[in-house]
Amino acid sequence: MANAKKLSMANTTAQWFQDNFTGGDMSDGVLEKILLHSTETRSWPGYSGGASSPTLTIDPWACEVRQHHDLDRSARALRDPSYTGVRENRDGVVQIEIIGYCDPGLVADYGHDIGEIPDDGLRLIGQVLAEIAVEWDVPLKAAERWLSYPASYGDSSVRMSGEEYDAFKGVLGHMHASGNTHGDPGDIDIDTIMQYAREFAGQEEDELTPEDKQWMADWHKKHLEHDVLPGVEGAVRAGVLSAFEDADERNGPFGRRFGSVLNSLFGRLIRRHVKKAWGAAARRDSPFGRQMGTSVHRASNLTGAPATPDQVEALVRSAMDDLAARLAAERDGK
Ligand SMILES: [Zn+2]
Numbered sequence: 001m002a003n004a005k006k007l008s009m010a011n012t013t014a015q016w017f018q019d020n021f022t023g024g025d026m027s028d029g030v031l032e033k034i035l036l037h038s039t040e041t042r043s044w045p046g047y048s049g050g051a052s053s054p055t056l057t058i059d060p061w062a063c064e065v066r067q068h069h070d071l072d073r074s075a076r077a078l079r080d081p082s083y084t085g086v087r088e089n090r091d092g093v094v095q096i097e098i099i100g101y102c103d104p105g106l107v108a109d110y111g112h113d114i115g116e117i118p119d120d121g122l123r124l125i126g127q128v129l130a131e132i133a134v135e136w137d138v139p140l141k142a143a144e145r146w147l148s149y150p151a152s153y154g155d156s157s158v159r160m161s162g163e164e165y166d167a168f169k170g171v172l173g174h175m176h177a178s179g180n181t182h183g184d185p186g187d188i189d190i191d192t193i194m195q196y197a198r199e200f201a202g203q204e205e206d207e208l209t210p211e212d213k214q215w216m217a218d219w220h221k222k223h224l225e226h227d228v229l230p231g232v233e234g235a236v237r238a239g240v241l242s243a244f245e246d247a248d249e250r251n252g253p254f255g256r257r258f259g260s261v262l263n264s265l266f267g268r269l270i271r272r273h274v275k276k277a278w279g280a281a282a283r284r285d286s287p288f289g290r291q292m293g294t295s296v297h298r299a300s301n302l303t304g305a306p307a308t309p310d311q312v313e314a315l316v317r318s319a320m321d322d323l324a325a326r327l328a329a330e331r332d333g334k
Contacts, residue, residue, distance in 0.1 A: 003072075004135050007128060010056060010067035017050025023073035024090055031136040032092035032169040034129055035177065037077055038102045038114045038185035045097070052076050054095035058128060060121025061099065061112065065128060071136065077174075084162030084179040091166060094132055098125065102149040102186025115148075115187040122189060126196025129171060134201050141170035142194050149175075152183030171197075 006012055037054060039045050044066065047053035053068045054077040069075050075095040078088040089095075100114035107113045117125075133140045145158045152158065152175035160168065165178040171194065174182045 002135055005070035005072055007056065007065065007067055007071070007131055009127070009131070010065040012067045015044065015047070015050075015053070015057070015066050015068055017047070017053050017068045018070060018073060021050045021053070021069075021076060023069050023075065026072055026074065026092045027087055027090045028092055030092050031072060031094060031132070031138055034094045034096060034132055034138055034171045035078070035174065036125075036171070036185050036188065036190075037095065037097045037174045037182075038188065039097045039099045040101050040103060040106060040184065041099060042110055042112050043099065047077075050076075054097040056094070056128065057097045057099065058121075058125055059099045060117045060124055063120055063124050065124070071132060078177055079180045081179040084165070086162040086166040086178060088165065088177055088179055094138075096125075096128065098185055098188070100185075100188075102152075102184045102188070104149070114185050115189065117189065122192050123196050125193045126198075127200045129193065129197035130200030133197065139170045140194060140197050140201055140203055142190050143168070143170065143172040143176050146173060146187070146190050147175060147183070149183045149186035152186055154181050154183070156183070 039057070044057060044059065047068070050068065053075060055067070055069050055071060055073075055075040057066045057068070058064075059066075071094055074087075074090040075093075076089060077095050077097065078093075080088045080090075098114065098117075100112045100117060101107045101110060102114045129140065132138055143158070146152070147156055147158055152173075156175065158176055159180075160172075160176050160178045162178040165176070168176075171190070173188070173190075174180060174184045175186075
């Protein structure tokens with residue numbers, strides 16, 4: 001975890017409020033929740049100069065993100081009554097306002113239905129969630145039930161008690177927050193957003209068979225528990241790209257099997273974005289880059305010995321050779 005306080009893709013100057021509203025530390029010093037709001041506007045709210053601002057605002061229609069406070073400073077968009085026994089704005093929560101309306105009466109007048117965000121916008125929200133989750137280890141798990149507005153308003157069946165809010169880790173809405181009445185973000189497509197978020201974070205459900213999983217575990221043990229390798233930034237830049245390009249060009253069972261190894265080690269992100277992500281990892285300059293850098297580091301940082309590009313490339317090539325040998329043995333019926 002790098003624990004970056006700024007989101008890589010956010011504009012941090014247009015509406016940066018932290019100089020005037022410094023915010024407080026999070027209660028337990030960690031982030032554990034991402035809470036979504038809808039702005040009930042068509043464009044960037046002024047937030048009274050920051051007095052009622054969230055941590056971030058996303059415009060999913062224009063695909064832009066603005067950051068207002070560091071990720072680990074408390075934001076100001078929740079009610080925080082003392083009777084709940086938990087500090088709603090400070091309970092390890094990143095607050096994200098999403099531009100759009102959940103109130104059907106306002107949608108009728110102004111459009112921008114929070115339930116009709118275009119696919120690009122849903123992807124962007126997922127990407128933001130993924131970056132925060134990866135940086136800060138927030139679980140990409142959404143609250144179980146979400147209600148449409150106005151059923152979500154007030155003391156609804158999904159409203160948490162202070163104790164439940166305190167204990168919750170994952171992604172929730174203003175409608176769930178204890179001690180609050182607002183029902184936003186209504187019927188936002190949380191399932192699709194979470195699916196994108198897990199994809200960006202490389203946390204998709206895997207489709208490997210039990211045999212594949214056992215084989216991956218054995219492979220991992222053989223190659224990674226004994227003779228490996230951290231300090232991978234340089235290695236990423238230099239050695240591994242060529243090995244991945246080799247794999248990328250192969251068809252048939254070998255290529256597919258190697259893809260499974262990559263999924264197992266680094267997450268499925270690789271398969272779709274291998275070249276782009278690998279380039280970004282070398283630069284560490286995007287959500288892809290940080291995710292990839294983190295994945296590679298986790299997969300290889302087991303012994304404390306510095307890795308060279310040659311060592312990493314040798315590791316990957318050795319895995320490919322093992323795969324080829326195993327597939328040849330299977331083909332020959334051994
Ligand atoms: Zn709200």
